[in-house]
Amino acid sequence: MAHQRKTLVVVGHGMVGHRFVQAAVERGLTETHDVVVVGQETRAAYDRVGLTSFFEVGAEALSLLPTGAYDDPRVRLLLGTEVLGINPEQRRVHFAEGDLEYDELVLATGAAPFVPPIAGTDLDGCFVYRTIEDLEAIRDAAAGARVGAVVGGGLLGLEAANALAQLGLETHVVEMAPRLMAVQVDAVGGATLTRHVERLGLHVHCEAMTSAVTGEAGRVTGLELRDGEHVPAEVVVFSAGIRPRDALARAAGLDVAERGGVLVDEQCRTSDPHVWAIGECAAPAGRMYGLVAPGYAMAEVVVDALTGGPGTFTGADMSTKLKLLGVDVASFGDAFATTPGALELVFSDAVAGTYKKLVISEDGRTLLGGILVGDATAYGVLRPMVSSGIALPDNPEELILPAGRGGAELGLPDEAQVCSCNDVTKAQIVDHVAREDAPCDSPACVTRCSGAGSTCGSCKPVVKKIVEDWFAAQGREVDTSLCEHFAMTRAELFEVVAIHGYTRFDEIVAAHGTGRGCEVCKPAVASVLASQLNHHVLEGPQRTLQDTNDAYLANIQKNGTYGVMPRIAGGEITPEKLIVLGEVARDFGLYTKITGGQRIDLLGARVEQLPLIWRRLVDAGFESGHAYGKSLRTVKSCVGSTWCRYGVQDSTSLAIMLEERYRGLRSPHKLKSGVSGCARECAEARSKDFGIIATEKGWNLYVGGNGGASPVHARLLAGDLDTETLVRYIDRYLMYYVRTADRLQRTAPWIESLEGGLDRLREVVVDDALGLGTELEAAMARHVDTYFDEWAATLDDPDKLARFVSFVNAPDVPDPQISFTTTRDQVQPAEVDGPVSLGATIPVGAPR
Amino acid sequence: MSAPTATWTPVCRLGDIEVEGGVAALVEGRAVAVFRTWADEVFALSNYDPFSRASVLSRGIVGSRTSGGEAVPYVASPMHKQAFDLRSGQCLDDATVGVPTYGTRVEDGVVLVGPERTTQRETGQEPGTEDE
Ligand code: SRM
Ligand SMILES: Cc1cc2nc3c(=O)[nH]c(=O)nc-3n(C[C@H](O)[C@H](O)[C@H](O)COP(=O)(O)OP(=O)(O)OC[C@H]3O[C@@H](n4cnc5c(N)ncnc54)[C@H](O)[C@@H]3O)c2cc1C
Ligand code: SF4
Ligand code: FES
Numbered sequence: 005m006a007h008q009r010k011t012l013v014v015v016g017h018g019m020v021g022h023r024f025v026q027a028a029v030e031r032g033l034t035e036t037h038d039v040v041v042v043g044q045e046t047r048a049a050y051d052r053v054g055l056t057s058f059f060e061v062g063a064e065a066l067s068l069l070p071t072g073a074y075d076d077p078r079v080r081l082l083l084g085t086e087v088l089g090i091n092p093e094q095r096r097v098h099f100a101e102g103d104l105e106y107d108e109l110v111l112a113t114g115a116a117p118f119v120p121p122i123a124g125t126d127l128d129g130c131f132v133y134r135t136i137e138d139l140e141a142i143r144d145a146a147a148g149a150r151v152g153a154v155v156g157g158g159l160l161g162l163e164a165a166n167a168l169a170q171l172g173l174e175t176h177v178v179e180m181a182p183r184l185m186a187v188q189v190d191a192v193g194g195a196t197l198t199r200h201v202e203r204l205g206l207h208v209h210c211e212a213m214t215s216a217v218t219g220e221a222g223r224v225t226g227l228e229l230r231d232g233e234h235v236p237a238e239v240v241v242f243s244a245g246i247r248p249r250d251a252l253a254r255a256a257g258l259d260v261a262e263r264g265g266v267l268v269d270e271q272c273r274t275s276d277p278h279v280w281a282i283g284e285c286a287a288p289a290g291r292m293y294g295l296v297a298p299g300y301a302m303a304e305v306v307v308d309a310l311t312g313g314p315g316t317f318t319g320a321d322m323s324t325k326l327k328l329l330g331v332d333v334a335s336f337g338d339a340f341a342t343t344p345g346a347l348e349l350v351f352s353d354a355v356a357g358t359y360k361k362l363v364i365s366e367d368g369r370t371l372l373g374g375i376l377v378g379d380a381t382a383y384g385v386l387r388p389m390v391s392s393g394i395a396l397p398d399n400p401e402e403l404i405l406p407a408g409r410g411g412a413e414l415g416l417p418d419e420a421q422v423c424s425c426n427d428v429t430k431a432q433i434v435d436h437v438a439r440e441d442a443p444c445d446s447p448a449c450v451t452r453c454s455g456a457g458s459t460c461g462s463c464k465p466v467v468k469k470i471v472e473d474w475f476a477a478q479g480r481e482v483d484t485s486l487c488e489h490f491a492m493t494r495a496e497l498f499e500v501v502a503i504h505g506y507t508r509f510d511e512i513v514a515a516h517g518t519g520r521g522c523e524v525c526k527p528a529v530a531s532v533l534a535s536q537l538n539h540h541v542l543e544g545p546q547r548t549l550q551d552t553n554d555a556y557l558a559n560i561q562k563n564g565t566y567g568v569m570p571r572i573a574g575g576e577i578t579p580e581k582l583i584v585l586g587e588v589a590r591d592f593g594l595y596t597k598i599t600g601g602q603r604i605d606l607l608g609a610r611v612e613q614l615p616l617i618w619r620r621l622v623d624a625g626f627e628s629g630h631a632y633g634k635s636l637r638t639v640k641s642c643v644g645s646t647w648c649r650y651g652v653q654d655s656t657s658l659a660i661m662l663e664e665r666y667r668g669l670r671s672p673h674k675l676k677s678g679v680s681g682c683a684r685e686c687a688e689a690r691s692k693d694f695g696i697i698a699t700e701k702g703w704n705l706y707v708g709g710n711g712g713a714s715p716v717h718a719r720l721l722a723g724d725l726d727t728e729t730l731v732r733y734i735d736r737y738l739m740y741y742v743r744t745a746d747r748l749q750r751t752a753p754w755i756e757s758l759e760g761g762l763d764r765l766r767e768v769v770v771d772d773a774l775g776l777g778t779e780l781e782a783a784m785a786r787h788v789d790t791y792f793d794e795w796a797a798t799l800d801d802p803d804k805l806a807r808f809v810s811f812v813n814a815p816d817v818p819d820p821q822i823s824f825t826t827t828r829d830q831v832q833p834a835e836v837d838g839p840v841s842l843g844a845t846i847p848v849g850a851p852r
Numbered sequence: 853m854s855a856p857t858a859t860w861t862p863v864c865r866l867g868d869i870e871v872e873g874g875v876a877a878l879v880e881g882r883a884v885a886v887f888r889t890w891a892d893e894v895f896a897l898s899n900y901d902p903f904s905r906a907s908v909l910s911r912g913i914v915g916s917r918t919s920g921g922e923a924v925p926y927v928a929s930p931m932h933k934q935a936f937d938l939r940s941g942q943c944l945d946d947a948t949v950g951v952p953t954y955g956t957r958v959e960d961g962v963v964l965v966g967p968e969r970t971t972q973r974e975t976g977q978e979p980g981t982e983d984e
Binding site for chain 1: 863890
């Protein structure tokens, strides 16, 4: 008899509920159970840890389940549905629409922000900070406001305050405790932190108790403090702690912890054997954990229990690092030195604004915890030292002194947990790079395959170090030399050329390289010079550096002829120009084809025909389409709002504008773009290096997409931009790529190679974290201002034209190697075996 | 004995060939690639690339590669980048392949191409190398 399939119901589709379902699918629980996930929010689980970045990246980028459904058909997801009650005796859950029976029930209802019981919290303009909808409402309210206040100066409160400030509000933070982040940092750390926060323009009020929210005509006007002070505010955000959402369990008579949370045992089982609780709603041993990593661990433990495993949850690392505020703060382990006999080692520099404290065991051998304010670079190394208890070096102060080794050189033991969010140890990371079968070849690949670094990102520097150390130990040091002539990367070469102002390969190879160069470094130098100088690529000594296609401003074909592809910006072309293309192709006997890039290729031109063909095209108003260059190719468009009944913006005009702006920009690899007039995405913008999709409010900018051998979808860099901001971001993005990418590295792998990936790119492009914004924009402006058509310029210069001959001593004799057949009424290259000789009878001219 | 001087064909002036560049010339009906190096030496190879079977070698990039402790001047085919030693015509990426070479001389600034010096002429398999 076949086994009856069982039903498992999960209440709550937040971060932990989602992780639970993933683990259930991966570990085979769905072989025996149908899983029904019921989530109150209308969207599928999203990255709440990264909630604040919603303002920059939009909801889609935060989603943990972008397709909105699980691939496994045995998992059903009911969104926008609240569970109203549970009945453990009858094993049923109740909704507004009816009941559902279960065999096992997992509560993953998370937590709710705590709003203090004071008057006025129901006024318009009062918010909490927990869901995407909360943030949307805050953004709308901030649009018409000037001043905002956040009640609560903890980790989340500071994130919320930063968000208000970024939305343009003068922002106050009101904290009851004597210092900010009182749970994580001590008095001196708190004072240092306050100075940093105030320098960012936020107003900090500590030891300030909010006694009421004041209002007028139903709208909030500010906060009344216990000491009588009034803080004006048109937007108020409460971030004064969270409370576990344990109401379902309470009502059903399950045990709850004294301070809230569903009481569970080491296997995360509640007082009913078929009900489990995980994440922020659960209280293992009476304690709730307001971080995602412990929740993930609980999810794994329950899947383990249901599949007969021995896993238990016995507490978790509560280390934290402040994100987003631009202030480094980290706190880990026994930060307050509560262990008997613990010693403290403090380094404080009031001028630089850094405060670092290590808490060390009585015998001075192990690190117990610490606090870092102002400079938390050591966090990535120190935290795993605590969790794995490895011996401290003889001079532990070196770990926090500014010029110290930062601990990076210290060997971590294999079992050291490097990523606490995803519980990945050093040994697991090494396994990913060392294994026989499909090993990872980069830190980014390890993050993808192991999860290490994919959540809060604070462990990424250590992941990178471990991977690099491993490669070095194998003697497989990732060799970043360009070639035997240059022991540097393309990015370094770019800097060298920029700093010294070189204009010739000779100077560069003499000063920084060896030998005479090759087909790798010469085109790379040519590209760097072209990006910086924007001279003609066939100018003087530059000519011999150019790769095959650039050297002839056309694409070489298998028989030595060339393809000619004029620019057809955005794919838009007039009937007159279309006719010219037809006439030119007919007159020169060229094969004609519509390309995948929305333009027309004319193939089969002999080298000596190229200038004649360009002459005709240039006279008709065409210019080079750079189909041959490592440069902008095409910006594909759709018809957009001008014609299409769905279009919300004029995508064709934008595509043409962008193609004309970036045409001719020499870059590490080719660049492609597309602009779609609405989310139907007919221009395939998300398969482009930069793609733009129209929204009701403006444009969404996606980056890092490509087709080709390893297709990648572009990801959202910033949303709802006006055209001016859009162009500014693309300027910065492209110039940053041109400067820092490797040779022949397209944008997707380049973004992966940045430490911090897309988030880092966003910091550079959107937040201008490196302060490079103006410089990058100026570099692009220089490119735009100095653009010229390479074909027309060649036609005007007899020196350059001299190269476009079949033979130097018989310029008009066609290459006998080239012959054609005819297929479907057009020419095609004929296969010719062995060199074809014309015999000695052909007259050749004497040298000029 | 060296070949009779009658077979030396003047093809162009030295100045017509860029430093580290090449030109194609017709020499007795055959397409010959003539290169000029950094040191102003002139070399001539058959223009026919045995890998791609197209007459294109003169359009390749000229460079140097360290091989057996010396800097070998070579041209990389513009089609799929196989390297050919300018002095011997030997393919540096495939020991079984080479192209014919021709004698060269510069007299009064005029480049002359002489008789074919080797006859090794084998075709290689076309490997899939990096695209443009
Ligand atoms: C002509 C065209 C095919 C066609 O008949 O439609 C074409 C032709 C070539 N492609 Fe392409 N690609 C063409 C559209 C595409 C597209 C589609 C698109 O652009 O929307 C793709 C995928 C999208 C992408 O690039 O992300 C594409 C991905 C490639 C790749 C793979 C790139 C990658 O990152 O993996 C290469 C190889 C490379 O660049 O290293 C390549 C390389 C080439 C080269 C340049 C190879 C070469 O060096 O000979 C071909 C030149 C032949 C010639 O002389 O025209 N072509 N190629 C298309 C010209 C579009 C245009 O108007 O400029
Ligand atoms: C701004 C912000 C920043 C943060 N930063 C960090 C950080 O840096 N590091 C860190 O570790 N943690 C951080 N956190 C905390 C982290 O987000 C939480 O620990 C994590 O989301 C908890 O996951 P969960 O699944 O338990 O709860 P949630 O993600 O809240 O999911 C619970 C879900 O259950 C649903 N639900 C509740 N009741 C019902 C019901 N009756 N029926 C149906 N559905 C229901 C809710 O609507 C919700 O969608 C941050 C949180 C916020 C808000
Ligand atoms: S992307 Fe939208 S606007 Fe553009 S053609 Fe398609 S449906 Fe129309
Ligand atoms: S510690 Fe958060 S992602 Fe690794």
